[in-house]
Amino acid sequence: MTEFIKHPSATGIIKLTGKIENYTVSRQRASFVFTESGQNKLGAVAIAASLAGMGGQAMPVASNATSTDEDADYVEFNLQGKSIKGWLWRSPFQDGDYVEVAAEWKKDHYEVFGVTRPIDKAISLYPHCSRSKNRHLKNSFKWWIISTITLQIIISLGLLAIGWDTFLEIWRYMLFEGAWWLPVGVSAAFAIAVASMANQWMPFVRVAEKVFVIFGLPEPSNIDLVKSSKKQRTAQDTPEFGSMYFRY
Missing domain, CATH: 2.40.50 (OB fold (Dihydrolipoamide Acetyltransferase, E2P))
Known part of the structure; x- marks a missing residue:
């Protein structure tokens, strides 16, 4: 049970x-x-992890999104x-x-x-509980960067597969015709998903850091x-x- x-x-x-x-x-x-709302956030991060090529991490994350x-x-x-x-x-x-x-x-x-x-x-x-606050935030930021760049590369490769002229035309449209918000919006969406999950883990981060202090580990705020x-x-x-x- x-x-x-x-x-x-x-x-x-x-x-x-x-x-x-x-x-x-x-x-x-x-x-x-996780609460029910936390599961929804976790599902978004599972998608981001998959796009970033984090197959091993994405599978258990996706599983936990439903259980x-x-x-x-x-x-x-x-x-x-x-x-x-x-x-x-x-x-x-x-x-x-x-x-x-x-x-x-x-x-x-x-x-x-x-x-x-x-x-x-x-x-x-x-x-x-495995990371202090500083390391937790750095790790979250790292995977946001990796996920965002990887998605942009995948999109660009997909456009190149259609044709070089189509690729240039779409990027010209985004840069000079006011559609710059598309890649920015994707990056923002990933940032919101990662920030939500980073916040979801904060109670564990705080406990971990207290344990590090109690045990007298060096630099308890910088442990991974x-x-x-x-x-x-x-x-x-x-x-x-x-x-x-x-x-x-």
């Missing part, structure tokens, strides 16, 4: 340390992100007698690991937002775990490494 999870909000987050005891993890499905269900690990364990529960995108931890935990007290337990294992710098966070993990894969890492859990 699908559970809907509200956007994460960690106001009283603290750091706990110790060895994991009585660890259990189950892979479950829940809805972490809000996502897989994540629900973990429960004890740390120095404290009960800790919550969602991690993918947990590589096990009993006996010495870890640092970013968590917030919730009535009868601590709700986890991030776990790191200092010995190998492995880190797992609440789903969709996806990027920092690319060259740190080991033979023991599962396929989800670099996308659902990381190294800093």
Whole structure:
């Protein structure tokens, strides 16, 4: 049965340390992100990703546009007698690991937002938490530029396929006959779609940045775990490494 999870909000987050005891993890499905309006925005970004040649990224995005269900690990364990529960995108931890935990007290337990294992710098966070605000905005801007340029190239190639004279005539019309708003409008539409999705992810970005601060990571406002993990894969890492859990 699908559970809907509200956007994460960690106001009283603290750091706990110790060895994991009585660890259990189950892979479950829940809805972490999107309302109905969010799904519509996600569909627009799926189209943009596809046009930009981001096939691998576009497919799961398009799938999520019609389904809000996502897989994540629900973990429960004890740390120095404290009960800790919550969602991690993918947990590589096990009993006996010495870890640092970013968590917030919730009535009868601590709700986890991030776990790191200092010995190998492995880190797992609440789903969709992987970048600080600066990196998140830079990444969004990068894909807006790529998507816009790629679409303009595709349109130009399509016109060239019709014929060189037709290509020149259409561009002359856009530049000198007042139709310049066509390419500008396309760029603006992509900008609105990307900005909407960037804003949709901001609650996760804010939580990620709080976790980075709690763990004392250098330059917490300038962290991109996806990027920092690319060259740190080991033979023991599962396929989800670099996308659902990381190294800093």
